[in-house]
Amino acid sequence: MSEPSTVVNRPVITAWSALSPFGMGRAAFTEGLRERRRTAAPLDPDQWRAAGRSASLVPGFDVRAALGKKGTRSMDRVTGLAVTTVSRLLDDSPRNRRVATGENAALVLGTTIGSVQSQMDFTRDSFTGEKPFFVDPARFPNAVMNCAAGQSAIRHQLRGPNTTIAGGHAAGLYALNYSRRLLNFGRARTVLCGGVEEFSHARSWLDMHTHNPETDGEAVPPGEGCGLFLIERNSPLDPEQPVLAEILAVEMGIALDGGVRPALASCLKRAMRRARVRPEEIWALSTSEAPGPSGEQERAAVDEVGAGAAPVRLTQNSLIGDTGAAAAAFQVAAVLAHAEGRPEAAGQVALVTSVDRDGAVGCALLRLS
Template structure:
């Protein structure tokens, strides 16, 4: 599960990013939210949501139709709307972004948990409760497949290159980032829109509620989507480069073995990238609100020191964003670095842990 080593000539760099999050729509809202802080949790509207939660961290006022207009959104589910909105926000942020990331040369890699649990379960329920099993809404069928959101991102924004969906829960953003690196390294695309998305829904809330272990603290669920534009370094002028992707590593741990496995992944990533722990400016965990999250922070503090954990704050304000976590963590690093002097050349680490035994990390060198 280790990442392939990329030649320096094809090493990917991040040239743009955007996010849809509890801070609001787009990059500017995210930067402001990260720097200003402020509570993002809202009380659940019982007319809209039938969930066990009292509060959640939702994208303010979001619906696919409100964000994207009436055309093509009648049957669009929430996770697809979040992903399509994040891609659109990135492409609209600078004229260059749309030029390099769309058409035949662009690709999409999107991380997810399962796609939309709400769409899958609604469609299945209709087939079981209807007069006949086939009395279902055919317009809802595309939403039940995991790659619906990535496909809609490409269709609506005219991205004609490779299109991939990677499932991995909290690790989804890391796995998508590594897949995007491999696409660029193999010359399959000249630019990749890479990110991950997660929706808040009735079914997700109940799934989380019923599968939470006795030792796990109830977490405020969040939602959102983060999107990065990755390009090969040699094809980009230096002024467009925000960060260099040095390494991505992932692994699997058995019960009680997270510290050992995550520590080994961090050491492997640093060895591959030629990075010393003293060069790490910030370490950003995924913020799992349970014993795994505590152990994740403990590993990072041991390897990099507690000061590294304090440099990118307010990440808890987008809650347990599941599949969207890593992409929002990377967006957080870029947002804070944007307004922090003297970080050029320093390294940021993002990590993730998942209760099914997955863990991993990514190293970014800021420019």
């Protein structure tokens, strides 16, 4: 099905929340970002058997403490992060829960591959048990990529489309684009959209063994968290709708043979053409800060297409670490947090770009309200 060439009623972001290394909730994220607070801390060796000595964790996060004992006995960390963030966003205002639950409420969640720890644990049990099938069936759902999205929908009565999108660091933008299409084609009334990543022993070792300093640059300490947005159709006649930003365009691409610059430049040109935005209109910029040559090409593509722009440059990787599939969602959250309380941001355009080491590239243009 082809998408309409002209979208008069573009989707808008009306609410957001985050569980991040800055803390739990939207206010904690905004405060930590504005304070430029670094979050990496030494890991407790009694709790973590990780490859590195430090990480940026959601402070004090415990699944059972956050969600209670009911239904959390076998819930893994990534699912707990997602379910808690959904709960936070819905509880932020009565309107959020009213419009973002029920039959026409969708959930689109970006991930890398789900919970690496759960997958490794379940596989290990099949080898170490007396027989391969002597595994805990309650732990099997955690080994499936869409567990976090499914559990979030069940717990919070989200009965519309439920989708998990694997896209690594660009997963948040893939989710944003998918959400936009769901609304444009009338498949949902509202969409909770974002990305989630957990820190775990397995992830830290996997990152260490797959890291190539020559192509990936210096390793960034791992981080974790979940960024989530409430996406709706723009309803000018609804006085209660608190529009934070209009989604002007989202474009995705694939960089082949290390060609990040041409692939991302093509995405940027398509997005700016679709949104009818000139380079000099870009007020704020959040890049993925990809390490090594990919990051250099990302910056080169932005400089090439955005010639004439002098945006505020928002950075956060040095503060919260490599948050994996939550990274692009946190970039969008950073744009919204930066605009909050700044009257001069109204009507301005923000650009978010993302690059994943496996070749996914993308960008989003938002008009702030």
